Amino acid sequence: MDGIVIIGAGEAGTRAAFAAREAGFADAVTLVGSEPHLPYERPPLSKPLEGTVQMKAICGAEVLEAAGIDYLRGVSAAGLDTGLRSVTLSDGRSLHYEKLLLATGARPRQLGCPGAHHALDFRTYADATAIFSRAQAGGRVAIIGGGLIGMELAAVLRAKGAAVSIIEVAPKPLGRVIPPRFAAKLHARHVEEGVQFHLGQGIAEITPGSVLLADGSQVRADIVVAAIGVLPDMALAEAAGLATGNGILTDVSLRTSDPHVFAAGDCAAISHAGGGHIRFESWRNARSQAETAGRNMAGANETFAAAPWFWSDQYDLGLQVAGLPLPSYQSVVRSVGEGELEFFLDNGCLVAAAGLGPGNSLAKDIKLAEMLIAAGINPDPEALEDPGVNLKSLLKSARAA
Template structure:
């Protein structure tokens, strides 16, 4: 028996390797990772310790050895032969497999303008080290992209007294993932902290002085950082003849178009009950998919049905979003001393919730709201808006019903 091979040693791939052992799998498990480090978590990269990028390890060499996981570090997968059941590695090795998990993640989207090679990516620990090691007192940073990563970095740099400019092609920052109410509040906080915004502006060129905008204006930046999203890593799957789209297409059980090949994490586009496929780009969803993929590779038939969830820390504010808020949903706001909760209803059914408050002060509330979303029941909007109505009591009533 050739065992199980996992391509990608990020959050998803590494958790899947350990989950295989927890599921009782006793065959060989090989984890292939392109980076020259032990597997680490990505979220702490945008939260440096002083001038150094954090590296929060997912596991140690000892824990890998204790679980019987072979870790191929600093090695890339060059070719997948789905017919032969083999993976060719960059060091010349050939790995046969009985089942394969593609957890190849995503890569930063790159600009296509003159001077784009000057732009620094922010995805890996090496990227983070290169950025934080070169931003000193009195420096200026131009960030292209006003999404979550760009805005988190802006908050970090302003906390260090560094001049920050954010350039965004859309009319407002945080427009894609964050509910508009909280996107506006975070935008206002950044402006109050001194971040300069250039909205609805295109990029003409990157120079040694900064960013030349369409129209000729120049945004100064000793460092220019690109934060315009990511592209799923599908090349290996595409070349092997697997079905791809905006990601490696997988069914609800995370099987690809080849039943012995699974996909999970940022690279995977999961089939939805109503049709189509969705990629879920978050740390927690990567962990959930890792566990499901591991169980299903050992014979289970579990479907991925976790509620999408993400969080972001900016200055002293903590944002959390559970579910998929949509502008068409009815919005109900609950104001609390720690901040605000916003609930999103389809009819009277709670389908999503978001929270913005000081630090982690609303963590308990958003967790209860997430559990109410999972309950899939109708709720009284007035009760959701009333801070005197305990969400735990609403959950208890929903479960009893």
């Protein structure tokens, strides 16, 4: 079987398959997924309805069939031979390809302490089902990791009535990609909601009923969840001799070091104009990269240039971040109703923006900020700070200029 073969049936792999078809690719398209389900979205996993984990399918079986996409579920890629352009599957079958997309995603980073096997991961539908089926009202849950995933999970479990403790080796939670002012506000909100924080603490051991911290103290827990980040799943690429680093290295068109092999999503590290490669971990970036890769496998030669963007819902607060807000950038804060926007300037040029407010109240502002970033403007900081200056008017002025 030649044509396009896609390894990984998550957001990136599935969207790439449809993008190739929409671009007019007429030969075979084969999508390989290791899970037994139809392709599904991961963000809803942390938002159960009435105690039941949601599985929001990306598409139905009939849609895959109508698009002529052959979906092989419950199998994984066991080997890749770029010379023969073939992939060996876990069930012994071999697939030959004209173009191959690696959309293998990421895997949870594993704890290295004694008793680490007692901790549950939180990545797949099966993981989410295991956690929420055991997390009862009045139960005690210890979450190791105070990043976005850990904090989002804490908010949901508190709403279910569970007693939640977050253990984080850093001195503050959310310190990696969230602007400090918003990280502090979210931290404070969790404290108000009753979440117990153990910051600056390593793990000495995990037992069936507790987590022993490095300082000798103990956190009682009926369930322990490891949420210490993910690692790009690039074992297949490494074994095949493709260039890797913090992910499978690609050029701006998502091609790897082999011109017949592409990569997209959490596993891919994209060539950056400023030098080096950058890997993004978000739903929208996975989708955007996949659509570019799908069209390029169909014969286009597009470059991936979308700005990073992600969101997080915690309690009734919605956080959105566009671009890469670095501590070295000039910061400008604007109050908007019950929320705040923070803009980031690099030598006067708007390069990133973030917003925190009730629900989705700042979504339109962040969308306008994304357009302003894409326009490459050098706005007046006072205009950005002033709530009376409409962002849409700044965009119109930028386009007119």
